[in-house]
Amino acid sequence: SAVISQKPSRDICQRGTSLTIQCQVDSQVTMMFWYRQQPGQSLTLIATANQGSEATYESGFVIDKFPISRPNLTFSTLTVSNMSPEDSSIYLCSVEGEALGGGSPGELFFGEGSRLTVL
Amino acid sequence: QQPVQSPQAVILREGEDAVINCSSSKALYSVHWYRQKHGEAPVFLMILLKGGEQKGHDKISASFNEKKQQSSLYLTASQLSYSGTYFCGTEKRVGDKVIFGPGTSLSVIP
Numbered sequence: 001s002a003v004i005s006q007k008p009s010r011d012i013c014q015r016g017t018s019l020t021i022q023c024q025v026d027s028q029v030t031m032m033f034w035y036r037q038q039p040g041q042s043l044t045l046i047a048t049a050n051q052g053s054e055a056t057y058e059s060g061f062v063i064d065k066f067p068i069s070r071p072n073l074t075f076s077t078l079t080v081s082n083m084s085p086e087d088s089s090i091y092l093c094s095v096e097g098e099a100l101g102g103g104s105p106g107e108l109f110f111g112e113g114s115r116l117t118v119l
Numbered sequence: 120q121q122p123v124q125s126p127q128a129v130i131l132r133e134g135e136d137a138v139i140n141c142s143s144s145k146a147l148y149s150v151h152w153y154r155q156k157h158g159e160a161p162v163f164l165m166i167l168l169k170g171g172e173q174k175g176h177d178k179i180s181a182s183f184n185e186k187k188q189q190s191s192l193y194l195t196a197s198q199l200s201y202s203g204t205y206f207c208g209t210e211k212r213v214g215d216k217v218i219f220g221p222g223t224s225l226s227v228i229p
Contacts, residue, residue, distance in 0.1 A: 042121070042206060043161065043219040058216070092160065103163070106149060106210070108217065110160035 004111035006093055012117045018081045021114045023093030028073035033094040034066070037113070043092065049076045083118045090115045120145055122209045124220040131197045131227050139192040139223045141207030150183050150190035151208035151217055154201075161206060164192075197227045 003026040013019050023032060034046040046066055047057045055068040069077045080087050093111040097103015122143045131137055141150060149168045153161040165174045167183035167190060174181055178195045194201055204224050208217040 042221045043208075045216055045218075048216075097163065104166060106151060106166040106217075107163040108151075108153075108161075109163070112160050 004093055004095065004109055006091075006111040006114050008114055009112060010115040010117075012119060013083050014119055015084055017083055018079055019083065019116060020077050020079045021091050021093075023076045023078070023111055025074050025093075025095055029095045030073070031096060032070065032076045033108070034068065034076075034078045035092040035094060035110075037090040037092060039088070046078070046091075080116065083116070085118045088116055088118045121218055122207055122220040124205075124207055124223050126223060127221070128224040129226070131201075131225065133199060133227055133229055134196050135227075137194045137197060137225060139194075139205050139207075139225070140189065141191070141209070141220055142187070142189045143209050145188065145209075145211055147183075147185060147188050147209050148212050148215065149210045150181075151210075152181055152190075152192050153206045153208065153219075154203045155206065155222075156203040164205075194225070197225075199227050199229065201225060202227045 005024045007022045032049045035043045036046050037043050045058050046061045047055045047068055049055045049068045049070040051070045051073050065081050067079045090113040092113045094108045097107035097109050098105050122141050125140045129137055149166055151166045152164040155161040169185040181192045183190045204222040206219045206222045208219045210217055
């Protein structure tokens with residue numbers, strides 16, 4: 001199965017600052033997904049990051065707030081900009097298992113998540 | 120549109136059975152099931168495609184009734200390791216994004 005590494009694993013941030021989360025996959029993948037999981041809540045897709053093109057954002061998420069980079073097929077970053085306490089969440093990076101050659105069709109592999117607390 | 124899950128939470132004793140339900144108001148192509156233990160990443164359990172599938176491994180199985188737009192996850196003879204939050208995810212079409220339900224917290228106690 002895939003190894004998906006995220007950094008930082010957790011951080012405490014001040015209101016108004018920005019933080020960049022890194023996601024590294026041990027295989028080349030076309031699509032990487034960024035999810036948000038607010039405390040005690042479900043997983044909400046923020047955007048899909050394709051290498052070589054602009055990320056596709058879901059309703060309610062905008063590029064100015066969550067800029068994403070995808071410089072190559074194994075790496076992506078998500079920045080949470082101008083943070084407020086409402087941004088306190090776990091942010092998860094995900095890839096399709098089938099793209100890794102080992103997962104079932106439709107299976108998603110998730111990183112361990114980055115837990116952000118905004119004061 | 121987010122699928123609905125029931126129950127919200129359930130507590131079981133080891134060896135007992137549980138059923139978690141997932142339903143959607145929209146026609147579905149597939150239903151996914153994931154388990155997330157506290158502080159860990161969600162882990163894929165299985166995916167069911169339209170066609171009335173039933174799947175299972177070990178003592179965890181699931182069914183998908185596409186006409187009713189419902190899926191059920193069955194956990195039999197529960198073990199302590201089954202504790203966690205179970206999420207269903209639904210796809211309306213092939214290649215569509217997966218929308219996750221609110222989750223069902225399952226606690227298995229000795």
